[in-house]
Amino acid sequence: MKQLRLIGAPTDIGAGRRGASMGPEALRVANLQQALQQHGLNVTDGGDLSGPANPQQGPVDGFRHLEQVVAWNRSVHEAVHATLQQGQLPVLLGGDHALAIGSIAAVAQYCREQGKKLLVLWLDAHADANTNTSTPTGNIHGMPVTSLLGIGPDQLTSIGGKVPALQPDAIRQIGIRSVDREEKQHLHELGLRVYDMRHIDEHGMRVTMEQALSGIDADTHLHVSFDIDFLDPAVAPGVGTAVPGGPTYRETQLCMEMIADTGRLASLDVMELNPACDVRNQTAELVVELVESLFGKSTLIR
Template identity: 70%
Template sequence: MLKKVSLIGAPTDIGAGARGASMGPEAMRVANLGPILQGHGLEVLDRGNLIGPSNPWLPPTNGYRHLDEVVAWNQLVHDAVYTELSDGRMPILLGGDHCLGLGSISAVARHCREAGKKLRILWLDAHADFNTNELTPSGNIHGMPVACLCGHGPKELIEIGGQVPAINPKWVRQIGIRSVDPGEKKLVHEVGLEVYDMRYIDEMGMRHTMELALATMDVNTHLHVSFDVDFLDPDIAPGVGTTIPGGPTYREAQLCMEMIADTGRLASLDVMELNPALDVRNKTAMVAVDLIESLFGKSTLMRK
């Protein structure tokens, strides 16, 4: 695991259906993310916030809301994440809504192509985010980034990162899914996305789920985690725009993060959809930072 970490704020809710995710980066800073990571022996640079177009809050056009602005934000994110990886640093993208996962992961995929590395993506989320403009009920692009990364989307988005598709669906493991739109469900099935939904976790447990999600990685694997805070049950994380009941408990989420940390392969991270406007006394940001700390090795005991 890289010991040099860069925090990149992306304060926008451009792809979301609710306002407020633009305040997410500052909420995580208020919850002391940087100093906490420094306490684990990491060199942390806070790069501040990217500056992109404001949210015009318009209805969809041809099935997309704010397409031009979403493209601009994702290009900014791509360039920032790619720069940190090229400098041998681990980028932590602080969102912002999850449409930005497109820019982040397309940069990671580009870096892996150039470095000759394999890529594994863990998508921790209540939603599959595999909609297209023809399937979406809302036009909100935060429901489309995985589809765009796999080549299903508008030319302006799928070409960010320089290769179409940016990733192979077989590189993705989705965990915690419990809300998929009807048309999206069919497309997820057709492309063969590996999804561990909440029913699977209920039946098999988080440990077995994570063992499968992390299987077959080796020393040449770059592990990227895209953590949508609505992955968590809203009882412990109310500060998100799209709360879906029945998510992982605090202990299940901790086990998930600790098993990722145990691999020693984490090389880039997104933390998305934190919405302080819907939170209670920054509770969700503090839970998110606590879980991120576990990604970087916090544990009750020294483990072999």
Template identity: 70%
Template sequence: MTALPVSIIGVPTDVGAGTRGASMGPEALRIAGIVKAIGQFGLAVKDCGNLPGPTNPDLPAVDGFRHMSEVVAWNRSLHDAVYVELRGESLPIILGGDHCLAIGSISAVARRCRETGKKLRVLWFDAHADFNTATMTPSGNIHGMPVACLCGYGPSRLTEIGGHVPAISPQEIRLIGIRSVDAGEKCFLAEIGIEVFDMRYVDEVGMRRTMEQALAGICSETHLHVSLDVDFLDPEIAPGVGTTVRGGPTYREAQLCMEMVADTGRLCSLDIAELNPALDRRNMTAELAVDLVESLFGKSTLMRMHQ
């Protein structure tokens, strides 16, 4: 597994979400022991603290978007922070916060990949496709739009954050665990050609085969970014999210996903998004997220003698 030093960046905001509370996510993850959990692998871990940013004005949508100025401010700030850590040869871990933050983090990762000539692969673990646009979603909540924005479909204030439009190509991202997609979003995804491994596909072929396909083609020149929305998990084991969808991966399926990412040795950056402690039970979702991060960094039950 990577021996890069790890930089933890908190993004305490829920401006992109419909339900308040994800702003408390970074602290819940720290309380669950994320710094110590990563440090046990012998890696240098620097907690950069939380980014400052605007508070949630809790206002209705304007021209199809809620809190546009606040979302732009948070994502610009995060882009700059992640870019600095990547240039310093660190592995940034972003503690969210709602999932709109991935616009900032992944645009910084993509910018750095363009500079260094690395291939980019994004694994987007989520119950939702997050490929909405303002015309498709009545709520205007931007946490439902980051994949679309990263692929160049959205307001220029968001699509241009990394200095290149689109920030990523549809061929660089894989959506995994999807089970809630709006009708317009479904057509748009098919039209753009993004590879989606929904839960029916996981049911049919199993999580191992799903992950083998999602990871296919990764090599020593690949920067692998994991964007983990905690609502990817089944709400029975991860209740602390604002947008629960039944029928998600089990504990073991989720662990297998992370273990197979670890096996590649290519993990170079990570988002943890949508953890909402206000809806959690005794911080169990945060503790599960930390457990999954341990697996991402190579924790396994036994030394494996064979594959």
């Protein structure tokens, strides 16, 4: 039986808009733990991590709240790594997407220790590949991908003990539709594999996911970093940085079910749920359904 551990990271320290700090509690209110337990999973709620409050200051050298973001990520890194070492599957409940730095650095460290191959699926409207010189805002939730690839200040890039934590070929981005001008250049230079919305429009979600999941084998640790703004805001309004034109509810269900079909999902981030932007917690309830699909809920026995 799969053992899951929920880890709350209630902070919006890396975001421009406040409210993602309430995300973990909204997912609990939407009965995430109970929903997963119905599928025969053993789910422990590890409660919330703690870290510095949001000082709501402007950027310094192109970074907002660098020191506080580092503190939160260290805490996330420690919790995720410990969970993996105990043989459990960590489910990080965000919080803003800057926390993926600590989460994925921990997964990468664990994979190095176990001699496993890591594949990260980055489901997001945004590429999150800015740097302090290209960012229009200084918000670090726009920089986790570059940080994990070793671009940025030491205290962010070295969480997890190895710089870079990942090579670009370990990440596949899906659903991207909002990229800043200089960030576009970064993606090109880094050679990141990006399945943007045009690719999904042209090829459909099934072919896109077959491509994104290609090469997975018994030796692969699959990590999903799921930013809720991946979804079209018409169905998932509860996010701080909504971008129109995302995958529909059905397309997202297919995406999740195809990930589940691999049987390789071994760690998960659920990020950027912002109840302050939501309508009666509908986005949180939708996310719970999608996470159930990630862990094998299906209409029929397949």
